[in-house]
Amino acid sequence: QKEVEQDPGPLSVPEGAIVSLNCTYSNSAFQYFMWYRQYSRKGPELLMYTYSSGNKEDGRFTAQVDKSSKYISLFIRDSQPSDSATYLCAMSGANNLFFGTGTRLTVIP
Amino acid sequence: EADIYQTPRYLVIGTGKKITLECSQTMGHDKMYWYQQDPGMELHLIHYSYGVNSTEKGDLSSESTVSRIRTEHFPLTLESARPSHTSQYLCASSPTGAYGYTFGSGTRLTVV
Numbered sequence: 001q002k003e004v005e006q007d008p009g010p011l012s013v014p015e016g017a018i019v020s021l022n023c024t025y026s027n028s029a030f031q032y033f034m035w036y037r038q039y040s041r042k043g044p045e046l047l048m049y050t051y052s053s054g055n056k057e058d059g060r061f062t063a064q065v066d067k068s069s070k071y072i073s074l075f076i077r078d079s080q081p082s083d084s085a086t087y088l089c090a091m092s093g094a095n096n097l098f099f100g101t102g103t104r105l106t107v108i109p
Numbered sequence: 110e111a112d113i114y115q116t117p118r119y120l121v122i123g124t125g126k127k128i129t130l131e132c133s134q135t136m137g138h139d140k141m142y143w144y145q146q147d148p149g150m151e152l153h154l155i156h157y158s159y160g161v162n163s164t165e166k167g168d169l170s171s172e173s174t175v176s177r178i179r180t181e182h183f184p185l186t187l188e189s190a191r192p193s194h195t196s197q198y199l200c201a202s203s204p205t206g207a208y209g210y211t212f213g214s215g216t217r218l219t220v221v
Contacts, residue, residue, distance in 0.1 A: 034209060036212075041214070043113075043115075043199050043212030043214045043215050044199070045212065046209045046211070049208070088152070096142065097152075097154075097208065098151075100151055101149060
């Protein structure tokens with residue numbers, strides 16, 4: 001079983017839609033949860049960073065963690081074409097991060 | 110603007126050649142990492158370092174080696190490249206005590 005499961009998509013939405021991206025995990029020891037955004041031919045960039053269950057909001061982005069269900073989500077409100085990218089969830093282990101496979105998102109103008 | 114630099118961006122090389130992928134960061138981060146990324150697959154850690162003269166192998170078995178002689182520099186070397194090494198290699202760094210990594214733009218390696 002993979003440590004982190006993420007639906008690879010692809011996901012296509014019209015501009016202005018609300019996007020929901022999700023990951024599940026199996027290791028209850030994970031404590032820090034991150035979302036990275038990766039544009040084509042670029043490295044991942046840190047988008048959101050959370051610790052413990054609950055919600056964290058940053059502009060149009062909301063990260064949600066439910067440790068009891070081992071489930072994390074990223075919501076994007078009023079999605080824009082510039083949000084088109086691959087979104088990777090990541091969780092902290094003892095020495096490094098464990099990444100999901102990434103969900104490829106396309107926002108259509 | 111990137112504070113972590115990887116060169117070359119793209120490399121096509123013949124089987125059996127020795128290659129070194131360069132990674133440098135200007136942020137003074139103690140921790141540095143090398144990840145391998147294939148399409149549709151999660152990032153796999155192949156090497157990491159917690160400081161000068163400290164290197165460890167990651168979860169993914171790799172035939173590469175790394176060195177950390179200076180804080181800012183973390184090169185990865187393949188002694189004899191094989192087609193199975195074809196992949197994207199990402200370098201990252203983070204300060205001690207933090208979990209948010211800064212990634213470079215990657216080196217896309219093709220071994221023919």
